[in-house]
Amino acid sequence: MNWDATPQPVGRSRWRFLPPSDWPEEDLLSIGADLEPATMIDAYRRGVFPMGAPERPDLLSWWSPDPRGILPLDGLRVTRSMRRSAKRFEVRVNTCFTRVVGACADPSRGDGWITTAFIDAYTRLHELGWAHSIEVFDRSGELAGGLYGVRIERLFAGESMFHLARDASKVAVMATVDLMRASGMTLFDVQWSSNHLASLGVVNIPRSVYLSRLADAVSIGVPD
Numbered sequence: 001m002n003w004d005a006t007p008q009p010v011g012r013s014r015w016r017f018l019p020p021s022d023w024p025e026e027d028l029l030s031i032g033a034d035l036e037p038a039t040m041i042d043a044y045r046r047g048v049f050p051m052g053a054p055e056r057p058d059l060l061s062w063w064s065p066d067p068r069g070i071l072p073l074d075g076l077r078v079t080r081s082m083r084r085s086a087k088r089f090e091v092r093v094n095t096c097f098t099r100v101v102g103a104c105a106d107p108s109r110g111d112g113w114i115t116t117a118f119i120d121a122y123t124r125l126h127e128l129g130w131a132h133s134i135e136v137f138d139r140s141g142e143l144a145g146g147l148y149g150v151r152i153e154r155l156f157a158g159e160s161m162f163h164l165a166r167d168a169s170k171v172a173v174m175a176t177v178d179l180m181r182a183s184g185m186t187l188f189d190v191q192w193s194s195n196h197l198a199s200l201g202v203v204n205i206p207r208s209v210y211l212s213r214l215a216d217a218v219s220i221g222v223p224d
Contacts, residue, residue, distance in 0.1 A: 001094040003151075003179055007129030013042040017062070020047070020211055027065040028053070035060065035121035037128055044150050044157055045218050047211050049191065050121075052113045060117075066207035069193035073186070075201040076177050085167035089144060091175040092135045097126045100133040100146040104160035114160060122159065125150060132156075134176050136168045144168040147176065154185040154217040173200055187217040 015033045023029055031053060033039055043049060043062060053059035101122055105114035125131035126148075135146040145168025147161035156176065163169035180188060189210075193202045205213075 001126070001129060001132070003093050003132060004183055005129055007151075010037040010041050010128060010130075013038040015039055015042075017043065017046050017048055020064075020207075023064065023207075025066065027063050029062045029064055031059050031061045033060060033062065035117060037121075037125055037130070040121065040125060040150070041130060041152065044152055044155070045214075047207070047214050049157060049159075050118070052115065052118075057113055057115060063191070064207060065192050067193075067204035068207055068210040069190040069197060069202050069204055070210065070213075071173070071177070071188040071190055071197070071200065071202045073177055073181055073188060075203065076174065077199065077201040078174060082167060082170050082174065086171050086174060088139060089165075089168060089171050090137045090139075091171065092137060093175075093179070094126070094132055096135055096143065097131070097133040097148065098123055099143055100135055100148050100162070101160075103143070103146070103162045103164070104148065106162070122148065122150075134172045134179070136163075136165075136171045136175070138165055138168075145172055147172045151185075152218045154183075155187045155189065155214065156180055156185060157189040158191070170200065185217070187213050189214075 048062050048064050050062055053061040101119050122131050131150050133146055133148040136144050138144040144165035145163035149156055149158040161169045190197055190202055193204050
């Protein structure tokens with residue numbers, strides 16, 4: 001699948017999210033709905049994404065963190081070590097999406113929220129052209145790391161990443177930024193920041209600022 005290919009229409013969502021003026025101060029907005037393509041794409045357009053509820057991964061919940069973690073495309077920190085590491089790997093796009101999601105969903109990871117239902121949902125978005133994987137292979141041709149997320153117009157919403165070799169996930173982030181720049185995209189959403197992501201240049205911004213930047217990046221309410 002081509003990174004810049006037009007995704008297939010998903011129609012209108014049967015669910016309606018509350019306007020931001022009615023959102024709680026907490027990151028968790030609501031529980032329920034479904035993982036149908038129309039529901040998920042409508043949510044991303046509005047600054048909302050799905051995950052399992054805390055301590056209840058069986059409950060589908062919808063989030064919009066405040067503050068929100070983003071990676072400014074001109075703020076990626078690339079060290080000399082990362083540049084050297086990049087030369088050891090080959091980057092591919094959308095050649096093994098399910099393998100990347102499966103690696104991110106490895107139950108041995110501490111934050112294992114990616115259940116079979118989520119794997120199926122994002123795989124469906126991938127088949128429709130909305131979800132993409134950035135894959136990093138070592139010199140022997142083995143998958144060494146990668147990330148996946150959802151692209152809508154000038155937004156890329158990163159969902160999860162993994163690495164089996166040192167710096168492989170960092171190389172995936174570098175490649176994603178390069179792709180976004182080449183495609184004229186503007187907003188790289190990482191949901192929540194962390195010490196690791198902050199070392200790459202991720203910053204926190206207020207939810208209101210994120211929603212303003214999102215409005216510049218995507219269309220709201222378009223019946224795709």
